[in-house]
Amino acid sequence: MDTSEQSVESLAPLESGDLRLGDIPLQQTVELVNIDLPEDQAEPLLERGVLPGCQICPVRSSPSGDPIISVDGSLLALRRETADCLCVRLLTALQDVS
Amino acid sequence: MDELYREGEVAPSNSTPVKDPSHAPVVAMIGPPNSGKTTLFNQLTGLRQKVANYPGVTVEKHVGRAHLPGDQFIDLVDLPGVHGFSARSLDEQITRDVLEGKISGLRAPDALVLTIDSTRLESQLMLVEPVLKLEIPTLLVLNMWDELEERGGYVDDKVLGEQLGVEITRTNARTGLGVQAVQAFLASVSPQQATPPERNLKNVPEGRPLPMMDAFTARRQHVRRIVEAAGFGPPRPSGGSERLDAIALHKLWGPLLFLAVVITVFQSIFTWAVPLMDGVEFLISSSGEWIAATLADSWFRSLLIDGVWAGVGSVIVFLPQILILFLFLGVLEDSGYMARAAVIADRMMYRVGLQGRAFLPLLSGYACAIPAILAARTVDDERDRMATMFITPFMTCSARLPVYALLIAAFIPQRPILGPFLGQQAAVLLGLYGLGIVAAIGTAFVLKRTLLKARPGSFLMELPPYRIPSFRSIMLRLVDRSKIFLRRAGTVIFTVTLVLWVLTQFPRTEVGPPPIDDSALGQMGQVIEPVIEPLGYDWRIGVGLLTSLAAREVIVGTLGTIYGVEDDSEDSIVLQEALQRDLTVGSAIGLLVFFAFALQCMSTVAVMRRETAGWKWPLLQFTYMLTLAYVGAYIAVRIF
Incomplete structure (x- = not known):
């Protein structure tokens, strides 16, 4: 397993002003824009269908305040540190058609 | 119990004439975790299965024999549940190596049974494409079909199979529905040539300088086109699961329920198991006495009774305790609660430098460190797994109890400390448990800052719908x-x-x-x-x-x-x-x-x-x- 800490490379540059999943209130569906994590940490997310373009809805938070999200009908628990690395955008016109 | 057969050997069967011992077809079962793969495996093999380890590593290898109509049989390998093939965890690595035929001493599978949970069709199909690329004959099993229908979901499985170019069947492994179709597929499997072609299983296709995320996105779009063509209508969210999660992950009730579960497990190990253990002890000692009485006094009797019977007996006494622990763990895991418990434990574990998945092995460690260390393989980060295994023996395992009991009874006077609630002896026992926990936490803390130093990893836990355990x-x-x-x-x-x-x-x-x-x-x-x-x-x-x-x-x-x-x-x-x-x-x-x-x-x-x-x-x-x-x-x- 790669352990070098220097070669941490994001998958894509972060656009300023992006919303993070951690900022989204419960039950609001958003679209994932980018994953601001090194590849080895992003891969498990990608495998489970957390991909740019997918719709994510934070359905509840754990007792310690970490988000539990719904993606493609699956429930995933994340750490809030991870949620803060997921750049999302609000769904404007299609808000209710999830 | 049926005699265990070795890899590559064919167990002597009393009804079936052995055709060609070296070419009994091997079929591997793969699929994501919680897709019901193992339930299907159990349906197909029943008690004709065994657990061993893969050569060189201790990922448990579950192998079983499926008897098919017409006196045919086939060897089934139940691979660990995986989401992908990045080989981050030992489980993923073993699955990949088996499918690629890279494990020496283990035949490459002649066919695959790929089980997915129909209620989560879209995300689960992400696993299918890289597997189909291997060009091993594959049956795609849409499991939990009844649940999909119950919750108003739909997919045309014929079209789905055509689009994917794979044989497909729908099952409900828990009730055994559709198992015949799987058996029919197994019956059609014939052994492949001795040396299978070079195979390469990758999450991301090679040969193109495609960034990983784009490759996944492309696959996702491909999957979406296919499920749309098959008229897939996603099921409604499971209302029952949502209501249960409202309690299990509630700010107040969640931790309380968690605590109640932990206490119940403890209580069962330490009090409910006692009569059973006494029973086993009685059986061992009385059988020992009986054998001693039938033998003449000799060195052999001394060896057998004082050596073997007493020594092996002193360990077998713990069997009821370990079985009760695994009964609980099995129920917790199969019901879906264990994933919630891991989520609740994660923050606590994270402070020490571990993660939520370490909770299960550490809890098991209170019965016995050996199954606990094996259970640590579910910890997907290699450093976290190492740290978890390292601190597991600090958990007060049941083998310490006889020693504690003897010394406490001999040296600690029984005086009340908190009235009738806590006596001095019990307090010392609790203190010893606490000592183990403190040592474990301290050790993990130091390890994760020195030998096993890494940037904070991520924790990602899929929460499967609650199900009644089979x-x-x-x-x-x-x-x-x-x-x-x-x-x-x-x-x-x-x-x-x-x-x-x-x-x-x-x-x-x-x-x-x-x-x-x-x-x-x-x-x-x-x-x-x-x-x-x-x-x-x-x-x-x-x-x-x-x-x-x-x-x-x-x-x-x-x-x-x-x-x-x-x-x-x-x-x-x-x-x-x-x-x-x-x-x-x-x-x-x-x-x-x-x-x-x-x-x-x-x-x-x-x-x-x-x-x-x-x-x-x-x-x-x-x-x-x-x-x-x-x-x-x-x-x-x-x-x-």
Whole structure:
């Protein structure tokens, strides 16, 4: 397993002003824009269908305040540190058609 | 129990003429976790299965034989559930290696059964494409079909199969619905040529300089086109699961329920298991007495009864406890609660440098470190797994209890501390549990900042819908556990007790075995006496410490022998009095602390060696825990 800490490379540059999943209130569906994590940490997310373009809805938070999200009908628990690395955008016109 | 057959061998079958022993078709079962893959495996094989380890690593290999109509049979391999093939975890790596045919001594599968959960069709299909690229004959099983329909979902499985270019069937493995179709597929499998073509299983296609995320996105779009063509309508969210999660993950009720579950598991291990353990002990001792009565007094009788029967028996006594633990763990896991428990535990674990998945192995460690260390393979980060295994033996396993019970009863007066709620003896016992937890936390904290340093990893846990556990599945797992445990008792413990017995029998005198202090074992105790003298122990305790290296509880029997007590269970009062003469309260407390910290369990060392594929970690762990035990005992002796 790669352990070098220097070669941490994001998958894509972060656009300023992006919303993070951690900022989204419960039950609001958003679209994932980018994953601001090194590849080895992003891969498990990608495998489970957390991909740019997918719709994510934070359905509840754990007792310690970490988000539990719904993606493609699956429930995933994340750490809030991870949620803060997921750049999302609000769904404007299609808000209710999830 | 059916005789276990080896890889590549064909078990003699009484009804089937063996066609070609070297070419019994092998079918691998793969799929994401919680897709019902193992339930289907159990439906197909029943009791004709065994658990072994893959060569070189200790990922458990579940192999079973499926008997098909027309006296045919096929060997099924149940691979660990995976989400992908990045080989981040041991489970993923093994699945990949098996599918690529890269494990020596294991035949590459002739066909695959790929099981997915129909209610999560879209995300689960992400696993399908790389598997189909392998061009091994594959059956795609849409499992939990009834649940999809119940929740108003739909997909045209014919179109789906055509679009994917794969044979497809729908099942409900729990009720056995659709299992015949799977059997029909298995019956059609014929062994492939001896050397399969070079295979390469990758999450991301090679050859194109495509960033990983784009590759996944492309696959996702491909999957979406296919499910749209098949008219997929996603099911409604499971209302029942949502209502249960509202409690299980509630800010207040969630942690309380978590605590209640942990307490119940403990309670069951320590109180409900007791009558069963007493029963097993009675069976062992009475059968021993019966055998002793039928044999003439000889060295052989001594070896059989005092050596083997007592030694192996002292371990088999723990079987009920371990089975009860696994019964609970099985129910918690299959119901879907374990994933929630991991989420609740994650923040706590994260502070120490671990993650939520470490909760299950650490909890198991209270019964026995060996299954717990095996359970650590679900921890997907290699460093976290290492740290989890390293601290697991600090959890107060049940083998420490006989030692604690003896010393506490002998040296700690029973006085109330908190009225009728907490006595002094119970407080000491609780303190010893606490000591283990503190040592574990401290060790993990240090490890994750030194040897196992890494940037904080991520924690990602899929929460499957709640389901009623299948009785059959859990019972089959308990049978597995019993086999593994008894096999261990029959090999490792058997050997150790044999060696110990021999050491007490030599050098021979004219009249027979030597007195214990002249025996080889006694002399070894005297050799280490200078080392343990600062703790206030003489060679007798030294011998006990030596024998307890095999397994902690062995010290009770050894001390019984040394102090000339015939039967430690009946005459434990006599042993207590003998100890009171030889030890001060301070050195007794020191001994308790020593047992709380030291890794006196050769089976744990052995399992660590296999799990970490080398001697480095087990030796480090053993030395570290021994040092901690010695220093801790020394301090305790000075304080009390």
